[in-house]
Amino acid sequence: xxxxxxxxxxxxxxxxxxxxxxxxxxxxxxxxxxxxxxxxxxxxxxxxxxxxxxxxxxxxxxxxxxxxxxxxxxxxxxxxxxxxxxxxxxxxxxxxxxxxxxxxxxxxxxxxxxxxxxxxxxxxxxxxxxxxxxxxxxxxxxxxxxxxxx
Amino acid sequence: xxxxxxxxxxxxxxxxxxxxxxxxxxxxxxxxxxxxxxxxxxxxxxxxxxxxxxxxxxxxxxxxxxxxxxxxxxxxxxxxxxxxxxxxxxxxxxxxxxxxxxxxxxxxxxxxxxxxxxxxxxxxxxxxxxxxxxxxxxxxxxxxxxxxxxxxxxxxxxxxxxxx
Numbered sequence: 288x289x290x291x292x293x294x295x296x297x298x299x300x301x302x303x304x305x306x307x308x309x310x311x312x313x314x315x316x317x318x319x320x321x322x323x324x325x326x327x328x329x330x331x332x333x334x335x336x337x338x339x340x341x342x343x344x345x346x347x348x349x350x351x352x353x354x355x356x357x358x359x360x361x362x363x364x365x366x367x368x369x370x371x372x373x374x375x376x377x378x379x380x381x382x383x384x385x386x387x388x389x390x391x392x393x394x395x396x397x398x399x400x401x402x403x404x405x406x407x408x409x410x411x412x413x414x415x416x417x418x419x420x421x422x423x424x425x426x427x428x429x430x431x432x433x434x435x436x437x
Numbered sequence: 438x439x440x441x442x443x444x445x446x447x448x449x450x451x452x453x454x455x456x457x458x459x460x461x462x463x464x465x466x467x468x469x470x471x472x473x474x475x476x477x478x479x480x481x482x483x484x485x486x487x488x489x490x491x492x493x494x495x496x497x498x499x500x501x502x503x504x505x506x507x508x509x510x511x512x513x514x515x516x517x518x519x520x521x522x523x524x525x526x527x528x529x530x531x532x533x534x535x536x537x538x539x540x541x542x543x544x545x546x547x548x549x550x551x552x553x554x555x556x557x558x559x560x561x562x563x564x565x566x567x568x569x570x571x572x573x574x575x576x577x578x579x580x581x582x583x584x585x586x587x588x589x590x591x592x593x594x595x596x597x598x599x600x601x
Contacts, residue, residue, distance in 0.1 A: 345455030
């Protein structure tokens with residue numbers, strides 16, 4: 288587990304910053320994002336539409352709060368949960384082989400591959416370090432003095 | 438334990454606030470969606486510059502009047518198994534990895550290219566139209582109903598016979 292405060296801050300900045308960036312890109316064109324979600328062929332159009340409206344804002348909010356250090360552990364875990372979801376989603380899509388013969392993903396298709404899973408996994412590792420390090424000002428759980436054994 | 442009550446409370450706040458902001462900011466878009474004003478496959482023409490989406494009657498007119506040249510964006514195998522009568526095979530997956538300009542140049546002058554793929558929510562035709570637009574093609578129509586809608590309407594088709 289990482290305890291170095293500077294390093295933890297850099298990790299928060301990196302992951303939070305990436306989430307803000309990803310969210311802002313999607314906020315700019317929700318209809319386009321709805322199409323990307325539809326292409327996964329897992330949810331009906333109305334769910335894809337609502338997800339496209341809401342998810343980017345949750346990404347921005349969680350990313351910004353992580354950078355600012357507000358609800359630090361909660362946001363780290365929330366982002367970790369989103370990353371796990373993305374990894375499973377891309378893996379499932381690859382296994383289903385959806386893009387094999389139709390080129391149906393547009394520009395997104397080139398990204399939905401193992402390198403994307405790898406990137407998400409690296410971010411997941413980084414953000415879990417933040418989550419495990421505990422809240423600001425409090426010692427991490429493992430660092431608390433243990434009761435002497437009877 | 439990491440998933441404490443506090444976690445659920447704070448996470449609920451972040452997710453809830455994100456949802457409220459997302460829905461509020463996009464209120465106009467939601468109204469448009471409810472009214473059915475959005476393309477069902479969420480395709481915005483803005484994302485595919487150069488492509489003008491057309492429906493079956495318009496495609497039929499271009500076919501019947503002879504002003505259009507149909508361009509099949511699907512794979513060669515799919516094209517051989519059956520395609521719109523008189524269509525040219527321009528498989529997107531191959532073209533994007535080779536020389537798009539050569540294919541743009543092969544489009545007959547004076548005819549409106551009408552690109553199509555399998556139909557439903559296939560995006561190959563749009564991707565091809567975008568690729569062509571980027572490589573100097575003029576106006577292009579995209580027939581979104583594609584092959585499925587064409588055969589369902591019983592319109593003229595042909596296939597490439599196996600060489601004997």
